[in-house]
Amino acid sequence: MLRVDRRLLQNVDWALLATALFITALSVLSMWNLGHARGGAALAWRQLSWVAIGLVALLVVASVDYRSLVRIAPALYAVGVALLLVVFVLGRTVSGARRWIHLGPITIQPSELFKLIFVLILAWALASRPGEPLSRGAMIGLLALLGVPFLLVVRQPDLGTALVLIPVTVAVLVGVGVRLRVLGALALAGLAALPLGWFALKPYQRDRVLVYLDPFRDPLGTAYNVIQAKIAIGSGQLLGKGVNGATQSRLAFLPERHTDFIFAVFAEMWGFVGCLVLIVAYGLLVLRGFDIAASTRDPRGRVLALGVTAVFAAQTLINMGMVTGLLPVVGIPLPLMSYGGSSMVASLMGLGLLLSIRMRQFR
Amino acid sequence: MELGRRPGDQRDGWSRRVLALAVTTTIAFAGLLGQLWYLQALEGGRLQEMSEKNRIRIRPVAAPRGILFDRNGLPLVDNRPAFTLSFIPREMEDRDTVLARVSVLLKIPLPELREPLDRVPPDSFRPVRVRRGLSLEDVTKVEERKLELPGVIVEVEPERVYPTSTFAAHLLGYVREVSEEQLRQGRYRRGDMVGQTGLERLLDDYLRGKEGGERIEVDALGRQVKVVKREEPNPGAQVITTIDRRIQEAAERAMAGHAGAVVVMDPRNGDVLAMTSSPAFALDQLTGNLSRDDWRRLVNDSMTPLMNRALQSQYAPGSVFKVVVAAAGLQEGSLTPMDHVNCTGEFHLGAWTFKDWKEGGHGRVDLRSAIVHSCNVFFYQAGLKVGPEAIVRYARAFGLGAPTGTGLGSEKAGMIPFVDLKRRRGRRVWQAGNTVNISIGQGPVLVTPMQVARMMSAVANGGILWKPRLVERVEEPDGTLAYSTASKMSGHVDLSPIVWAFLRSALVGVVNDGGTGAAARLPGVLIAGKTGTAQSISKSDSARGQDHAWFASFAPAEDPQVVVVVLVERGGKGGQVAAPIARQIYQAIFMEKVAMVSLGGES
Numbered sequence: 001m002l003r004v005d006r007r008l009l010q011n012v013d014w015a016l017l018a019t020a021l022f023i024t025a026l027s028v029l030s031m032w033n034l035g036h037a038r039g040g041a042a043l044a045w046r047q048l049s050w051v052a053i054g055l056v057a058l059l060v061v062a063s064v065d066y067r068s069l070v071r072i073a074p075a076l077y078a079v080g081v082a083l084l085l086v087v088f089v090l091g092r093t094v095s096g097a098r099r100w101i102h103l104g105p106i107t108i109q110p111s112e113l114f115k116l117i118f119v120l121i122l123a124w125a126l127a128s129r130p131g132e133p134l135s136r137g138a139m140i141g142l143l144a145l146l147g148v149p150f151l152l153v154v155r156q157p158d159l160g161t162a163l164v165l166i167p168v169t170v171a172v173l174v175g176v177g178v179r180l181r182v183l184g185a186l187a188l189a190g191l192a193a194l195p196l197g198w199f200a201l202k203p204y205q206r207d208r209v210l211v212y213l214d215p216f217r218d219p220l221g222t223a224y225n226v227i228q229a230k231i232a233i234g235s236g237q238l239l240g241k242g243v244n245g246a247t248q249s250r251l252a253f254l255p256e257r258h259t260d261f262i263f264a265v266f267a268e269m270w271g272f273v274g275c276l277v278l279i280v281a282y283g284l285l286v287l288r289g290f291d292i293a294a295s296t297r298d299p300r301g302r303v304l305a306l307g308v309t310a311v312f313a314a315q316t317l318i319n320m321g322m323v324t325g326l327l328p329v330v331g332i333p334l335p336l337m338s339y340g341g342s343s344m345v346a347s348l349m350g351l352g353l354l355l356s357i358r359m360r361q362f363r
Numbered sequence: 364m365e366l367g368r369r370p371g372d373q374r375d376g377w378s379r380r381v382l383a384l385a386v387t388t389t390i391a392f393a394g395l396l397g398q399l400w401y402l403q404a405l406e407g408g409r410l411q412e413m414s415e416k417n418r419i420r421i422r423p424v425a426a427p428r429g430i431l432f433d434r435n436g437l438p439l440v441d442n443r444p445a446f447t448l449s450f451i452p453r454e455m456e457d458r459d460t461v462l463a464r465v466s467v468l469l470k471i472p473l474p475e476l477r478e479p480l481d482r483v484p485p486d487s488f489r490p491v492r493v494r495r496g497l498s499l500e501d502v503t504k505v506e507e508r509k510l511e512l513p514g515v516i517v518e519v520e521p522e523r524v525y526p527t528s529t530f531a532a533h534l535l536g537y538v539r540e541v542s543e544e545q546l547r548q549g550r551y552r553r554g555d556m557v558g559q560t561g562l563e564r565l566l567d568d569y570l571r572g573k574e575g576g577e578r579i580e581v582d583a584l585g586r587q588v589k590v591v592k593r594e595e596p597n598p599g600a601q602v603i604t605t606i607d608r609r610i611q612e613a614a615e616r617a618m619a620g621h622a623g624a625v626v627v628m629d630p631r632n633g634d635v636l637a638m639t640s641s642p643a644f645a646l647d648q649l650t651g652n653l654s655r656d657d658w659r660r661l662v663n664d665s666m667t668p669l670m671n672r673a674l675q676s677q678y679a680p681g682s683v684f685k686v687v688v689a690a691a692g693l694q695e696g697s698l699t700p701m702d703h704v705n706c707t708g709e710f711h712l713g714a715w716t717f718k719d720w721k722e723g724g725h726g727r728v729d730l731r732s733a734i735v736h737s738c739n740v741f742f743y744q745a746g747l748k749v750g751p752e753a754i755v756r757y758a759r760a761f762g763l764g765a766p767t768g769t770g771l772g773s774e775k776a777g778m779i780p781f782v783d784l785k786r787r788r789g790r791r792v793w794q795a796g797n798t799v800n801i802s803i804g805q806g807p808v809l810v811t812p813m814q815v816a817r818m819m820s821a822v823a824n825g826g827i828l829w830k831p832r833l834v835e836r837v838e839e840p841d842g843t844l845a846y847s848t849a850s851k852m853s854g855h856v857d858l859s860p861i862v863w864a865f866l867r868s869a870l871v872g873v874v875n876d877g878g879t880g881a882a883a884r885l886p887g888v889l890i891a892g893k894t895g896t897a898q899s900i901s902k903s904d905s906a907r908g909q910d911h912a913w914f915a916s917f918a919p920a921e922d923p924q925v926v927v928v929v930l931v932e933r934g935g936k937g938g939q940v941a942a943p944i945a946r947q948i949y950q951a952i953f954m955e956k957v958a959m960v961s962l963g964g965e966s
Contacts, residue, residue, distance in 0.1 A: 175377065286385075287388075294378045317391050317392070
């Protein structure tokens, strides 16, 4: 089925893979620590199985030639958009948002997978015809490719996932050499469209946006998370409180602690030193991704690698920024750390793409 | 990292730009480390202390729902404090044991306790309301065993109380915990009380108010030590309706024991003074803990108590519709007051025979006496003279066939047929028999009591079709105006003053000159009205044959102040059943006048 070329194996980026495995190990460990307090080890076991499934997915993605994936990107994109639509029809509602599809015992979150599909379509649109300059028409087509899924995801509502698509698009456009003037014009157009969107919102949706901007408007809701997360992180101090001392997380003052706010749990347990190690690991992973993007000659590989890296970097920075109180809370998982199958599998598949590009660089 | 510097590679634009992005990302990561340093090293000590004292819990405080008043400031509903059993999922260490204890203590089936809990995340800190309306005895039981029941609390929430359990049930509507369907819209939080029907639903945004919150400090056992901070809830706004509680009560009293509807309207401005539908459902039952069986019984009740018959039921108007036919004929010139017919009790059209309700007929009748005595045979012929198109046009002008726009849920439009005079496949689509039928308000003509009230108002006031007004204004608790409505016209019926005068005089005759509505006659008040007896479309044989009784009226005829429309389902003849009910209502409305007349002896 898949012929494995020895030259491919020689070029596996072991450093990248090792760093990723290190982070997933920390994730499973954190689930174990959390689960230990209440509910047993089920959380850790389930997360571990997601890691296993994700690694299989990573191997499959890495062994396929990424160029053929770029070639079928339009089809994947269509399927992806269709899945986002399906969410509206069959979607399962959890705390007011429709983001999940029920498939027997498991639920999948199409918006997580869609981030990768989006990068593939970017590579297809920007790099499958070499040498062609970026025309105005191409730019408009690109915005349409972004706009349709963006609106669908916003409506779910999953503002976090939607917001990741924007920095990714910007990063890729910067990479392919779009002039700053054009980017500026796009940014202005985006800003101009904001008030229009505001009027289209219902009053209660506006309330939510205002809470994003000013958490103290709703001290029972979002602000509670932010305040508790800050206390958790800060009380970890330099060396952390260890597993048993982490009262914030253990005594469940912190909501969403195993998903979006996992970083606060980690910070409370392992302190600044632990955070430093984790952030360096994420930094290494991201810089490795940029390195792969920079050293690739195939234009498709370039855009793809840059896009995947940007997805990874944007998610990590937005999540950590929101947990540490630098950014408003928008609900985004921390790649490779947060509990959840779709996020874990999608993150590992992204890394599989990076590995695949690296392996085929020199042929 | 060596970015892009590989042997043989030249540092092209691509690598430079990727490098720039990498540097930007690195700076962002460094910024993040800076924030962590700030939180963990610089602020760490302070936050560490806070985490040790972190015994602050947050409890929502429910806002009292706004009160609905009648037009004179009498309350239609009120609030009283009620006890609610709630669970705080995150504080329930050993959930199964606690649930079992509560179940035994309060004799509540275990699944009923577990179900609401299963719908929220297990670490939620918002109380989950499990059972409302706890008795004082139950509250004591829970409070006594507080230590054995971690995470179980008794909340005090404002709850609706009603003057009587069925008072204005359809108009006010019931309030119930938000349904799964409504939760999906995302406007409510689990456990919110939401107006589900009637005015409670229409004005829910105003009535609901805004929930407050309490930060309380608890000890290691979760017991409250003190309230750290309390954010008072914003109570809901007060609604001043157009309803007159006295008239509403009189209408309900008069309808006791009958199925049907009453609408009382002020023809001068379209204010709805009373609206009742019977049988009514018990508001307090629907607001409280309604068991699934009781709910099913209510929904499947063959008397459909949940339906608001004033707006959601459609009936043939019967002879009430003759007012429309007469108006159309007089205005169009196809009828004159001098027309007369010798009524033998039967009317022949081709092979068909149409009967009058009166065996043997009315003898010689003119237009006025045809209205007064509700002669069908006269109107069969009048209808053919006026023609179906004019009848239908005037029916629509009188607002029939279109919802009146009260804003209350699922109001029916009624039905006025589309007259198609063309031939289809050699056959007439609209038969002359159809015209004969609709001339006496049978056949494909359906109306709601509210539509009839609006039509009668137009007759009373000379043609103004009002949009029924139920809400006068909404006031915030501090007295500022949140919303107010003026009377709105939704149409105008253009008839010459002579035609209006004729119609009013004929309707006075119905009640006062020995006509079909004589049973409504009330000394001291000149009542004008029209009776109607509508054949019911019944599904079962047992109910067949019983006709719906109408009485549509206004008073005082010389200066109309109220319109009273009564419909009694399967009541029989309008004059015998509906008219006396209207009389009772008028008696209550014009109490002083009627009393003066009877004091002064028979007039």
